[in-house]
Amino acid sequence: MAAVLCMAVLGTAYVLLKKKAKAKALVCKAAATCVPFLLLTADFLSSESGSPGAVLYGWTAGALLFYIAADVLLECRFVIGAAAFSCGHICMAAGFLTGGELTNSAGTVPGQTALAAGCLALTVMFVAAACLALRKYLPHLKTKRLLLPAVSYVVILSMMASLAVSAGIRSGGERGAVTAAGGICFVISDILLGINRLGRKRSSARGAAVLILYYISVYLLALRVWAY
Secondary structure (H helix, E strand, O other): OOHHHHHHHHHHHHHHHHHHHHHHHHHHHHEEEEEEEEHHHHHHHHHOOOOOHHHHHHHHHHHHHHHHHHHHHHHHOOHHHHHHHHHHHHHHHHHHHHOOOOOOOOOOOOOHHHHHHHHHHHHHHHHHHHHOHHHHHHHHHHOOOOOOOHHHHHHHHHHHHHHHHHHHHHOHHHHHHHHHHHHHHHHHHHHHHHHHHHHOOOOHHHHHHHHHHHHHHHHHHHHHHHHH
């Protein structure tokens, strides 16, 4: 609860400061994402050396570091920030694939064909939802020669989210719900961000929703590692 409160305070400070003191606002924004990273790191350092979860810890921590960097880069060089987020999503996806969340007690992946088909279907669904929500902005992206980077980002994000949902379904219970929700929240947050960024008028309410869903996502995706 203290961590959630800390993230909320830092996120609020970012919103209040971003038009008055941009540098301080960006520090607050990145610091909020640092909270789950620090909790994850502290938990790993307190665990036994050689923990079988080290791979999952490593990939998740790497993803969070990219997200922290992207928090700042996104508002300085949007495309570079999006690239940093993409790297974070790839690290998070690698964690799902290699960290044991999709395997059984024997360390194998049961029903590999069904799992691959399910992930592919979820990825297509997320990509389609994003394209549908952003369809009226696609010509603008094409004019700016940003359509391919945008679609590539959406595919990478959707791949990560589909693995999160698949891992959540396989894990089941509270951890499964946390994992799946983390991936879905990231997709919704980025779709809203795209609408707010590309639209003629930016909505403060939508911007707040983007930030809240983003912080919920990174917190849940880290929580699944240290709390279960």
